[in-house]
Amino acid sequence: MTNLRSAAFLAPILAALALPAAAQTTKTPIKHVIVLFQENISFDHYFATYPKAMNLPGEAVFTAAPGTPTVNGLTDALLTHNPNKANPIRLSPQQAATCDMDHDYRPEQQAFNGGLMNKFVEFTSPYSDEAGCDAKAVMGYFDGNTVTALWNYAQHFALNDNSFGTNFGPSSPGAINLVAGNTHGASPEDMTLDGDVIVVQGTMIADPDPMFDDCSNPKAGLVAMTGRHIGDLLSAKGVTWGWFQGGFKPTSQKNGKAVCGAKSKNILGKQVTDYSPHHEPFQYYQKTANPHHLPPSAVAMIGKDDQAKHQYDLSDFYAALAQGHLPDVSFVKAKKYQDAHAGFAYSNPIDEQDHLVTVINAVAKSPYWQDTAIIIAYDDSDGWYDHVMPPILKGSALPKIDALNGEGICGVAAPGSYPGRCGYGPRLPLLVVSPFARVNFVDHSLTDQTSIIRFIEDNWDLGRIGDQSYDELAGSLDPMFDFGHAGATPLILDPKTGAAAP
Numbered sequence: 001m002t003n004l005r006s007a008a009f010l011a012p013i014l015a016a017l018a019l020p021a022a023a024q025t026t027k028t029p030i031k032h033v034i035v036l037f038q039e040n041i042s043f044d045h046y047f048a049t050y051p052k053a054m055n056l057p058g059e060a061v062f063t064a065a066p067g068t069p070t071v072n073g074l075t076d077a078l079l080t081h082n083p084n085k086a087n088p089i090r091l092s093p094q095q096a097a098t099c100d101m102d103h104d105y106r107p108e109q110q111a112f113n114g115g116l117m118n119k120f121v122e123f124t125s126p127y128s129d130e131a132g133c134d135a136k137a138v139m140g141y142f143d144g145n146t147v148t149a150l151w152n153y154a155q156h157f158a159l160n161d162n163s164f165g166t167n168f169g170p171s172s173p174g175a176i177n178l179v180a181g182n183t184h185g186a187s188p189e190d191m192t193l194d195g196d197v198i199v200v201q202g203t204m205i206a207d208p209d210p211m212f213d214d215c216s217n218p219k220a221g222l223v224a225m226t227g228r229h230i231g232d233l234l235s236a237k238g239v240t241w242g243w244f245q246g247g248f249k250p251t252s253q254k255n256g257k258a259v260c261g262a263k264s265k266n267i268l269g270k271q272v273t274d275y276s277p278h279h280e281p282f283q284y285y286q287k288t289a290n291p292h293h294l295p296p297s298a299v300a301m302i303g304k305d306d307q308a309k310h311q312y313d314l315s316d317f318y319a320a321l322a323q324g325h326l327p328d329v330s331f332v333k334a335k336k337y338q339d340a341h342a343g344f345a346y347s348n349p350i351d352e353q354d355h356l357v358t359v360i361n362a363v364a365k366s367p368y369w370q371d372t373a374i375i376i377a378y379d380d381s382d383g384w385y386d387h388v389m390p391p392i393l394k395g396s397a398l399p400k401i402d403a404l405n406g407e408g409i410c411g412v413a414a415p416g417s418y419p420g421r422c423g424y425g426p427r428l429p430l431l432v433v434s435p436f437a438r439v440n441f442v443d444h445s446l447t448d449q450t451s452i453i454r455f456i457e458d459n460w461d462l463g464r465i466g467d468q469s470y471d472e473l474a475g476s477l478d479p480m481f482d483f484g485h486a487g488a489t490p491l492i493l494d495p496k497t498g499a500a501a502p
Contacts, residue, residue: 025460025461026459026460027458027459027460027461028436028459028481028483029371029436029483029486030371030372030373030434030436030459030481030483031328031371031372032326032327032328032329032330032368032371032372032373033328033329033330033372033373033375033455033456033459034330034332034359034363034372034373034374034375035178035329035330035331035332035374035375035377035452036332036334036356036359036360036374036375036376036377037175037178037331037332037333037377037378037379038334038339038340038352038356038376038377038378038379039171039279039339039340039341039347039378039379039380039382040100040101040103040171040340040341040342040378040379040380040381040382040384041340041378041381041382041384041428041429042381042382042383042384042385042386042426042427042428043161043163043386043388043427043428043429044073044074044088044141044384044385044386044387044388044427045140045141045142045381045382045384045385045386046141046142046147046150046349046429047071047073047150047151047154047159047161047429048073048074048088048141048143049073049074049090049141049143050070050071050073050143050144050151050154050159051064051068051070051071051144051151051154051155052064052143053143053144053145053151054090054143054145055145056092056145059092059093059145059146060093060145060148060497060498060499061145062143062144062145062148062151062152064144064155065155065440067440068155068440069440069441069442070442071159071161071442072161072162072388072444073161074088074141074387078387082139083116083117083118084117084118084119084120084121084139084385085121085122085135085136086121086135086136086139087139088139088140088141088385089136089137089139089140089141090140090141090142090143091140091141091142091146092145092146093145093146093350095140096142096146096267096348096349096350097266097267097268097344097348098137098140098342098343098344098348099126099127099128099133099137099342099343099344100126100127100128100341100342100343100346100382101124101125101126101127101137101138101342101382101383101384102123102124102125102126102127102383103124103169103170103380103381103382103383104169104170104196104205104206105167105168105169105170105173105205105206105401105420105422106168106400106401106402106403107123107124107383108123108124108168108169108381108383108425108426109168109402109403109404109410109422110122110123110403110404111123111124111383112389112404113404114404114405114406115389117386117387117388117389120138120139120383120385121135121136121138121139122135124138124383124384124385125137125138125383126138138383138384138385139385140384140385141384141385142349146349146350147349147353147498148353148497148498148499149353149356149357149493149495149498150353150356150376150429150431150498151498152491152493152498152499152500153360153376153431153433153491154431154440154442155440156433156439156440156488156489156491157431157432157433157434157437157438157439157440157441157488157491158431158432158437158438158439158441158442158443158480158481159429159430159431159441159442159443160430160431160432160442160443160444160445160447160477160480161427161442161443161444162388162427162443162444162445162446162447163377163427163428163429163430163446163447163448163451164390164423164424164425164426164427164428164446164447164448164449165177165378165379165380165381165423165424165425165426165427165428165448165449166181166423166424166425166448166449166450166470167183167205167421167422167423167424167425168404168410168422168423168425168426169205169206169380169425170206170207170379170380171207171276171278171279171341171379171380172204172206172207172208172278172279172281173204173205173206173380174378174379174380174449175278175279175280175281175379176204176225176281176284177448177449177450177470178281178331178377178379178449178450178452178453179229179230179231179281179282179331179453180225180227180228180229180230180281180453180465180469181449181450181453181465181469181470181471181474182227182418182421182465182467182468182469182470183203183204183205183420183421184202184203184204184227184418184420184421184467184468185202185225185226185227185467186199186202186203186204186223186224186225187202187211187223187224187225187226188223189201189202191208191221191223193219193220193221197401198221198223199221199223200398200401200419200420201398201418201419201420202418203418203419203420203421204223204225204420205401205420207220207278208220208221208222208223208278209221209222209223209277209278210222210223210224210277210278210280210283210284210289211223211224211284211286212224212283212284212285212286212289212291213277213280213283213289213291214250214257214258214259214260214291214292214293215250215258215259215260215275215277215293216277216278216283217277220278223284224284224285224286225284225285226285227465227467228465228466228467228469229281229282229285229288229465230329230453230456230457230462230465231282231285231288231310232287232465233457233462233463233465234328234329234456234460234462235305235310236462237460237461237462239328239329239460239462240303240304240327240328240329241303241310241327241328241329241330241331242302242303242308242310242311242312242316242317242320242327242329242330242331243280243281243282243310243311243312243331243333244312244313244314244316244317244330244331244332244333245275245279245280245311245312245313245314245332245333246274246275246313246314246333246334246335246336246338246339247260247262247273247274247275247276247313247314247335247336248260248275248280248293248311248312248313248314249262249293249295249313249315250292250293257292258291258292258293260273260274260275260277260293261273262274262275262335264335264336264337264338265337266337266345266346266347266348266351267348267350267351268344268345270337270344270345270346272335272336272337272345272346272347273336274335274336274337275335275336276336276339279333279336279339279379280311280333282309282310282311283311288309288310288311289309289311290307290308290309290310290311293311293313294307294308294309295307295308295312295313295316296308296312296316299316299319299320299323299325300323300325302316302319302320302325302326302327303320303325303326303327303328303330314332314333314334314335317330317332317359318362321362321363321366321368322366324367326368328460329456332359334347334352334355335355337351338351338352338354338355339352339355340352340378341382342382342384353495353496353498354495354496356376357493357494357495357498358495359374360374360433360491360493361492361493361495361501364490364491364492365490365492369435369490370435370486371435372434372435373432373433373434373436373437373455373481374432374433374434375430375431375432375433375452375455375477376429376430376431376432376433377428377429377430377449377452378428378429378430379449380425380426380428381425381426381427381428386426386427388427390423390424390425390426390427391424391446392404392410392411392412392422392423392424393423393424393470393473394411394414394417394421394422394423394468394470394473395409395410395411395412395413395414395417395422396410396411396413396417396419396420396421396422397409397410397413397419398419398420401419401420402420402422404422410422417468418468421468423448423470424448428449430447430451432477432480432481433488433491434481434488435486435487435488435489435490436481436482436483436485436486436488437480437481437482437488438479438480438481438482438488439487439488441480443479443480445475445476445479445480446475447474447475447476447477448470448474448475449470450469450470450471450473450474451474451475451476451477452477453465453471453474454471454474454476454477455476455477455478457471458476
């Protein structure tokens with residue numbers, strides 16, 4: 001009788017324990033993936049001279065460890081005899097706040113000029129004519145005296161110098177590619193606002209706001225997306241997941257709708273609205289949208305199915321981390337002033353550094369560190385100069401839209417392929433911070449934004465998204481890891497300086 005009672009008592013407990021264990025079965029030792037998805041940086045803009053910093057007087061000194069590998073950065077010839085109309089310009093920490101460049105789908109192709117990479121000044125120079133925003137500003141780059149934390153993470157973990165945006169174009173396509181690898185499936189199928197093409201033949205190429213978000217601005221154009229994304233695959237396998245974004249928590253309600261009114265001050269003292277709807281990819285899909293920005297029903301429900309629909313405020317990430325409820329897969333988006341997007345009234349690498357270091361320090365100090373991979377990635381290049389031409393895996397031939405290889409041509413458009421998805425696009429930074437990351441390692445493997453979802457798909461055996469998603473073509477992140485040896489120790493940095501904390 002005692003044994004029967006014990007068995008009856010233990011059965012529900014064992015059953016409850018078995019489901020998470022089964023759901024969390026992974027191909028690698030990585031049980032938690034955290035994607036820090038930042039904004040608008042080309043690889044050369046942050047890593048052009050890595051690992052050599054200028055170390056001018058009054059700047060934080062960066063000294064590379066002996067044996068640090070070099071990257072495919074700017075050679076002496078590219079620095080002093082560049083094929084563009086201006087040579088690259090080194091930006092100091094005092095110049096961290098910059099103007100915003102033109103990073104639309106067509107101008108980026110024009111700047112690449114069939115692979116010559118020599119028309120950036122003409123086509124992706126600044127949107128604005130504010131002070132310091134002359135055309136040659138597009139050639140600007142930082143070194144380890146400014147992007148100190150990122151260079152330190154590269155020193156202690158793994159950096160990829162051959163990673164690209166999945167398509168040409170700005171933030172919304174980059175965010176959709178991160179979670180679906182497919183910017184086709186937009187409704188309405190064609191949209192033009194103030195002369196700018198937003199959606200063409202069902203493909204999103206610009207920055208509309210999501211249809212299913214109270215905080216969206218109708219003047220930006222409202223678009224819905226259909227099709228599968230990584231959230232669908234995760235939920236189908238019982239893998240917990242969530243998107244966490246700064247400013248998602250409403251400040252009030254008006255006429256039954258959420259108001260996202262929170263603001264923060266950047267290093268120039270400019271007040272910047274925290275939340276950007278078009279940076280939140282899951283809000284474009286009705287099945288995962290949380291239109292009224294409802295909070296999770298409890299911290300223990302973060303990552304699971306409830307009223308929040310897996311869409312959360314950034315504060316929910318820290319609550320889940322602190323209370324032992326971190327989802328298996330977390331996408332983390334900074335408040336706008338910390339997301340790195342250029343603009344004097346927007347973000348910059350100094351404010352970005354504070355965000356990245358704060359998140360990584362918190363994870364590194366938690367029990368989750370031992371089985372976590374933190375991936376630092378970017379949505380687009382902002383149009384900043386980069387000298388590397390990507391391979392074109394999918395072509396497009398839309399008149400007045402495509403322009404890489406001449407008017408209306410971007411690579412070779414395969415029969416039946418969705419238009420407006422020419423890619424790969426510009427080269428972007430990609431780093432892995434993990435105890436299983438290779439230490440002080442530069443990976444040259446070809447990857448793109450969908451390599452991140454492919455890693456997640458493979459790690460949890462989720463299958464592929466399908467419907468021409470780039471995840472089928474994506475290169476692997478595995479070379480950035482040593483899964484047989486957790487040799488990388490936590491690195492705690494100062495969020496203000498990016499240097500190792502005392």
